[in-house]
Each structure stands twice: as structure tokens, then as C-alpha cells.
Amino acid sequence: xxxxxxxxxxSGTVTEHSASDLVHPLEGIRGRGIARWGAVAVLxxxxxxxxxxxxxxxxGTGARPGPGLWPFLAAVLMLGATVVxxxxxxxxxxxxxxxxxxxxxxxxxxxVVFAVLFTLLGFTVPAxxxxxxxxxxxxxxxxxxxxxxxxxxAIALFMLFDVVxxxxxxxxxxxxxxxxxx
Amino acid sequence: xxxxxxxGFGVALDPINLLYVxxxxxIGTVIGVLPGLGPTATIALLLPLTYVLDPATAIIxxxxxxxxxxxxxxxxxxxxRMPGEAASVVTxxxxxxxxxxxxxxxxxxxxxxxxxxxxxxxxIGLAIFAPMLADAALxxxxxxxxxxxxxxxxxxxxxxxxxxxxxxxxxxxxLLLATVGQDQISGMPRFTFGSASLLDGFDFVAxxxxxxxxxxxxxxxxxxxxxxxxxxxxxxxxxxxxxxxQSAMPIVRGSLLGFFIGILPGGGGVLSSLASYxxxxxVAKHPERFGKGAIEGVAGPETANNASSTSAFVPLxxxxxxxxxxxxxIFGALLIQGxxxxxxxxxxxxxxxxxxxxxxxxxxxxxxxxxxPMVGFFVQLLRVPMGILVTFAMAIVLIxxxxxxxxxxxxxxxxxxxxxxxxxxxxxxxxxxLVLAFVLGPILExxxxxxxxxSGGEFTVFVSDPIxxxxxxxxxxxxxFATIRRLTKGRPSVIEQARxxxxxxxxxAVVRGRRDAKTRTTTDASxxxxxxxxxxxxxxxxxxxxx
Numbered sequence: 001x002x003x004x005x006x007x008x009x010x011s012g013t014v015t016e017h018s019a020s021d022l023v024h025p026l027e028g029i030r031g032r033g034i035a036r037w038g039a040v041a042v043l044x045x046x047x048x049x050x051x052x053x054x055x056x057x058x059x060g061t062g063a064r065p066g067p068g069l070w071p072f073l074a075a076v077l078m079l080g081a082t083v084v085x086x087x088x089x090x091x092x093x094x095x096x097x098x099x100x101x102x103x104x105x106x107x108x109x110x111x112v113v114f115a116v117l118f119t120l121l122g123f124t125v126p127a128x129x130x131x132x133x134x135x136x137x138x139x140x141x142x143x144x145x146x147x148x149x150x151x152x153x154a155i156a157l158f159m160l161f162d163v164v165x166x167x168x169x170x171x172x173x174x175x176x177x178x179x180x181x182x
Numbered sequence: 183x184x185x186x187x188x189x190g191f192g193v194a195l196d197p198i199n200l201l202y203v204x205x206x207x208x209i210g211t212v213i214g215v216l217p218g219l220g221p222t223a224t225i226a227l228l229l230p231l232t233y234v235l236d237p238a239t240a241i242i243x244x245x246x247x248x249x250x251x252x253x254x255x256x257x258x259x260x261x262x263r264m265p266g267e268a269a270s271v272v273t274x275x276x277x278x279x280x281x282x283x284x285x286x287x288x289x290x291x292x293x294x295x296x297x298x299x300x301x302x303x304x305x306i307g308l309a310i311f312a313p314m315l316a317d318a319a320l321x322x323x324x325x326x327x328x329x330x331x332x333x334x335x336x337x338x339x340x341x342x343x344x345x346x347x348x349x350x351x352x353x354x355x356x357l358l359l360a361t362v363g364q365d366q367i368s369g370m371p372r373f374t375f376g377s378a379s380l381l382d383g384f385d386f387v388a389x390x391x392x393x394x395x396x397x398x399x400x401x402x403x404x405x406x407x408x409x410x411x412x413x414x415x416x417x418x419x420x421x422x423x424x425x426x427x428q429s430a431m432p433i434v435r436g437s438l439l440g441f442f443i444g445i446l447p448g449g450g451g452v453l454s455s456l457a458s459y460x461x462x463x464x465v466a467k468h469p470e471r472f473g474k475g476a477i478e479g480v481a482g483p484e485t486a487n488n489a490s491s492t493s494a495f496v497p498l499x500x501x502x503x504x505x506x507x508x509x510x511x512i513f514g515a516l517l518i519q520g521x522x523x524x525x526x527x528x529x530x531x532x533x534x535x536x537x538x539x540x541x542x543x544x545x546x547x548x549x550x551x552x553x554x555p556m557v558g559f560f561v562q563l564l565r566v567p568m569g570i571l572v573t574f575a576m577a578i579v580l581i582x583x584x585x586x587x588x589x590x591x592x593x594x595x596x597x598x599x600x601x602x603x604x605x606x607x608x609x610x611x612x613x614x615x616l617v618l619a620f621v622l623g624p625i626l627e628x629x630x631x632x633x634x635x636x637s638g639g640e641f642t643v644f645v646s647d648p649i650x651x652x653x654x655x656x657x658x659x660x661x662x663f664a665t666i667r668r669l670t671k672g673r674p675s676v677i678e679q680a681r682x683x684x685x686x687x688x689x690x691a692v693v694r695g696r697r698d699a700k701t702r703t704t705t706d707a708s709x710x711x712x713x714x715x716x717x718x719x720x721x722x723x724x725x726x727x728x729x
Contacts, residue, residue: 062634062640063634070357077357078355078357085345085347088347103404107400108601111600112597118590135573139570140569161582165585170590
């Protein structure tokens, strides 16, 4: 690996990202370790669970393969590969959790709120709220700009799907009265 | 073949299809330019839109996005050393150096010309070989199909850029996910946990949109920040006579190399451009020029990646085996339309095959025009802040998800898979093999069970067919060779180099780098303001991430 770094460096094409990543020792070893073992544990649990359930579905015989045979084979293979990953995998690819994850969690929460509101209010109003939040938070836009863009965007998307593509959208707090009035 | 081409152009020149191939290549170029959204995420996002289209039109548009992104990815690689999508990473090596020397124009020009030639060569190959191969493949029984799919899955897992074992884990997870729902033969519900919505299994579009769309968006959010404002005017696109002479052979070699690598499972895109770069460097009289602005280092790989993205349609349309993730999504789009790609696709649906082939000729021509005189326009797209981009992408995901089946449950499903995709990105598990295995899973299971039934339960049936024996022998030799090579020499340098390539979401690399080396990049940028690259507005670091 060092060899490649050197050649890339000579040719001046290495990105700042990989340079800093490779020169400094890995940050957040502990976080990465937790992420790694967490991933392995979840995968192993899924594998074992799938094996047990597959046996329950009935493996059948070679001549009359049962519905459980195929998932059983897949799950055994999965467990085997997971064990190899547990033994051989390095920590490089596991990103430690940090402050930036908080923003992602807020984004996730807003998506959940959207999904709940969607069934109650239709697409546009929850979409406008979501887009204003995201444009403020991730686009650092001013309230006015974010608001205008969100309203325009949400209505345009609604029109595209509802009118142009003919998707039967659920009753919409904003658009249903508007389109019926038109 | 002539009849086929006439049919094909009849389909492709239909005004609706012309419109959609244009839409496809423009979207492809746009997302190729914009870092953060690659062709995979975009096609996943747009899958619901294809419901209302004819099968041929849908595939024409999606294919346009794929090869369009191969063109677009070049622009940012050359101008900003920031690959818009993975296959253009190699172009940063010499393309950016050319830009620094004031030769951004010729670099982009030769890339567009090379891509065009590579694309056309590959389309011709597709038109000649695919029908011939399909005739041969019609004779394939379930045993041979099992062997082919095993080959495809193993190659995709081992040729990926991450860990092979992790890719294999993901492939098996994909196989398992595909078994959720009613068993095709016995009708028994599997892994449904009593849920009626799961009886039909997971919806492919929901998985693709979740893992690639939402997963990618969430991961992008985490990287934060948005692009620096740039307004470079690129002039003198036409390569000089010297440039053309130097690039001629690399383009020829790139076309052929790209075509053949693209046919291999796992071969499209990155691998072909890497292989072409390695080849050009090896045959060059002055290999030391590479990495310092050698035009061959742009012409060859750019030609190869476009050639391979076209020939990657061969295994899909001939065997029904997608050779990479983008094609797995296109496979899914065909399934949605009620068409199972396979050897019978060309005889049964000539309008799809030949329509797509003809549209590729038209699409590549459009791209040549879009990328030569209009390159400046696409560069301006980089002014769109990342925050706006992800917000709109998310809104499209949400409304698109609902339109899959007009069922709000799908929104929850997509969010669930989105969280999974985000976690997978953070832990280095590639969702690609999962989606590929999910698509192939039901066919593989059916073929395995059919083979067993035919043979009366003899597991030796899987090595009873000459085609299967050939495939497994090749696979065994390949694995043995790779293992010995790895033990004695370590990984091949090309693969090692590829592993150090920043992820397809090139923004991550740049934004992080800018934060660390803010001042350096800024001075660097102003020093780079050279002859034919007028800097209209100075690159400013004000767009650097605020945390």
C-alpha cells in the first residue's frame, strides 16, 4: 500500500483526503472497533436466525427440495463469510461516530415525521416543512429563500407526479382544494 | 442484423423515445458532473418514473443516464480533480494535470471524442455479437444458468473495490432478502413474520431507492459542506493535430479493451478505465509522462469506460445476468415491466434490444454535442449547493416511493433500507452485491431447484453439463491464480491503486481535503489560473463546510 501512496504522491495526483488518511494513524480506533464488532454481531445473528427458520420451513430432500433448502444454503454461506470477515477485516473502512452523525440523526427524525404526516396531510405540506428544514440545515439558506424554494419544489413535484404521471396522490391539505378549485 | 437495425432506428427515432434518450443523456451528464449522486443512485431514484413508460422507452432513458454519466464524470475530474463518478477517477491522474497546464479544453475534448468513438465501437460490437450469443444461450439449461449466475456473483464480489469477503456477505444477504415472501413452488410464506405486506416479498424499487438513494443522501449529509463556487470558462475544446495523433491509438485500444472488459461480470466502469490506464502506461514510449498531463492517460481510460458501459448490456440482454449494479437496476426496471431479460429477449422483444442499440448511437451523438460546445454550461451546475441537491433528491425519493404502489407503507420500507444503506456505507459494506444478488436470487433458486428435480436429487448434476464444467474450471483456475498471486506478489498494483480512489461521491474527498488544506487549495487554485482557463470568479473557500 505504501508503494502506491508514494507513486501517487510523486505524480501529484493523490487527493488530500487519502493523503491525510494514510499519513496519520487511524483516528477513533475504539469507535471503529465497536462499529466493526457490532456489524459482525448483527450479521451473525441474522445468519443464525435465518438458519433456524429455514430448517423450520423444511429442507426437503435432494430429489424434492423443500422451501427451506435455498434460504438454508444462503444463510450458511452468509454465516461462513461473516466469520471470515470477523477474523480478517481491518478497521479502515469503519467510520467512527462523531458529531456529524447528530445532523444525520436529525435528518432521519425529520423523515420519520414526514412519513407520519404524509398519511394525514398529503405530500405538499410535510414536504415543504421537510425541505425548509433541510435547506436551512444543510444548505445554509436564508428563511425566505428556503421557504420559496421549498414551496416551489414541493408543488412542482406534486404536479409532476399527480398531473403529469397520473399517480393517485393521497388527499392533499394544500393541493386538493387548489386543484379542485381550478 | 440490418432488419434489426431498421427496426431499432424506427423505435429510437420515435419522437417520444428521442425525447427520453435526450432526457437520459442530459440527466446522465448532469449527475456525472455533480458529485454525490452517481448513476446508481440516480437510476434508483428514477425507477418509479419508468412505470408509466413503454419498456423500450424506459430502458432507452436509463441506459442514456448510465453512459451519459460516463461523459459527465470527466468534466469535474479534469477541472477540479474531483471525479463525479467512480469510473472517471483515473482521469484525474492526467486530466487535472493537463488542466493545470492550461490544457483543460483539449483534455475534455479528447475525452468526449474518445468516449464517442468507444461508445460507437461498442454499440457495433453489441449489435453483432449479442444476437449471436443469444442464439447460443437459448440452448442453456438450468444447470448452465446456475453456473453462469455463480460466476457472475463471484466476479462481482471479487472485482469490487472493497473487501471480497464483505462483498460476499452482502451477496448472501441479498439472496436471503430475495427469499422473503411466498415460496414460488410450494407457496409457503418465508420470513414474513405474519405480515401480509411481505407476502409478495420486498419490492426491488424500495430496496434500490433505500440503499442507494436514501443511504447515499444520508451519508452525503454527514460529510457536510457544499461545493466551492467556481466559474471557469473552458475554451479551445478542439484538440490540436498533435493531440489527435497521440490519442489515436489509445482510443483504438481503449475501445477494444473497454468492450471486452465490459462484457465480463463486474467489468463495466472503473475496472475498464483502470485497465486502460495501466495498458497505456505500459506501451508508452515515455511512461514517465503519465501523471504529469499525458493526453493518452485521458484518451484511453475515457474511451474504455464508455465502451465498457455499453458492452455491459451484452450479458444483461443476452443471458439475463446483470454485470454490475447499474445494470441490475435496469434489469429490475425490465422486471417491473413484466419482461425477464434472458436469451429469449432479442427474439421475443426485438424492439427493446434494437431500440436500445439504435438509441445508443443517437445518445452518444447527442453527448458529443453536449460535451464539446456546451461543456461550460455543465460546469456551471457545480454552483448548485449540495444542500439544495440533497434536499430535492430526498423529496423525489419520498414522492417516488409512494408512487411505486400508491402505498405509504413503502415509504417506511425505503426509510428502513435507507438507514441500512447508511450504516453499510459507514461500515464499508457495499450495497452493490446485495442488490445484484437480490435480483438474481429468485432465478438462481428456481434454477437450482429445477436442476435438482431433473436429476432426481443428484448434487453432481451441477457439474454434469459441459458449459457448467467449463465455467467452474475457469473459476477455479481464476481463484487459484489470484490466490497464488496475492501470496507471492500482494495485490496487483492496479487494484491497490483503485482501493485508494476516493469513493464515487467525490465531494467527500474534496470537502474534507479543503478543510484540512484550505489555504493550500485556495492558493493552488489561483496559481492554476492559466492561459485558456479564465477564472471568472475566484475559487473561494467560503463554501467550505460549516460544522
